[in-house]
Amino acid sequence: MSPINHRQLAIEANNSTWEILGKPYAELTPAEADEMTHRAYAAAYHWARATEATPANAARASWLLSRVWVVQSNGALSLWHARVCLAACESANLADFDLAYAYESLARAFACIGDQGEAAKYRNLARGVVINDEEDRKLFESDLASEPWFELT
Numbered sequence: 253m254s255p256i257n258h259r260q261l262a263i264e265a266n267n268s269t270w271e272i273l274g275k276p277y278a279e280l281t282p283a284e285a286d287e288m289t290h291r292a293y294a295a296a297y298h299w300a301r302a303t304e305a306t307p308a309n310a311a312r313a314s315w316l317l318s319r320v321w322v323v324q325s326n327g328a329l330s331l332w333h334a335r336v337c338l339a340a341c342e343s344a345n346l347a348d349f350d351l352a353y354a355y356e357s358l359a360r361a362f363a364c365i366g367d368q369g370e371a372a373k374y375r376n377l378a379r380g381v382v383i384n385d386e387e388d389r390k391l392f393e394s395d396l397a398s399e400p401w402f403e404l405t
Contacts, residue, residue, distance in 0.1 A: 262298035265291050269316060277323035277400055285324050292320040307344030311337050318357040327364030334358040349388045352381035356396055363402040371404045
């Protein structure tokens with residue numbers, strides 16, 4: 253398979269994951285949850301093989317996997333992918349948008365497993381990240397306000 257195909261397939265898999273992930277998480281059927289999970293892993297697989305992929309693509313693929321698992325209330329897998337996301341951000345010195353989302357994914361994963369202290373810590377870190385682009389900031393704030401937060405106050 254050529255590298256350009258990996259990039260195209262990664263984009264397609266990522267975007268198609270959102271067709272399902274964008275639904276209210278409480279309404280996901282088991283079949284939709286499985287399909288969403290397959291698509292998110294496909295996106296990560298193809299980003300890992302695309303020649304033009306950046307560290308941000310790797311971090312975002314891990315973030316997507318963390319979100320897919322958290323909406324299925326699987327905190328352990330969500331936390332694992334959230335940690336991979338943060339490690340990708342740290343190793344590539346990614347800040348701004350990507351770092352905010354890495355912290356957000358950790359916050360949700362910790363909330364999912366019932367660790368309210370760590371969840372609150374990472375949500376506060378996420379809120380504190382400066383996101384320079386106004387549209388990116390609005391998107392992040394909207395996502396941060398969305399569920400699931402597993403009763404984190």
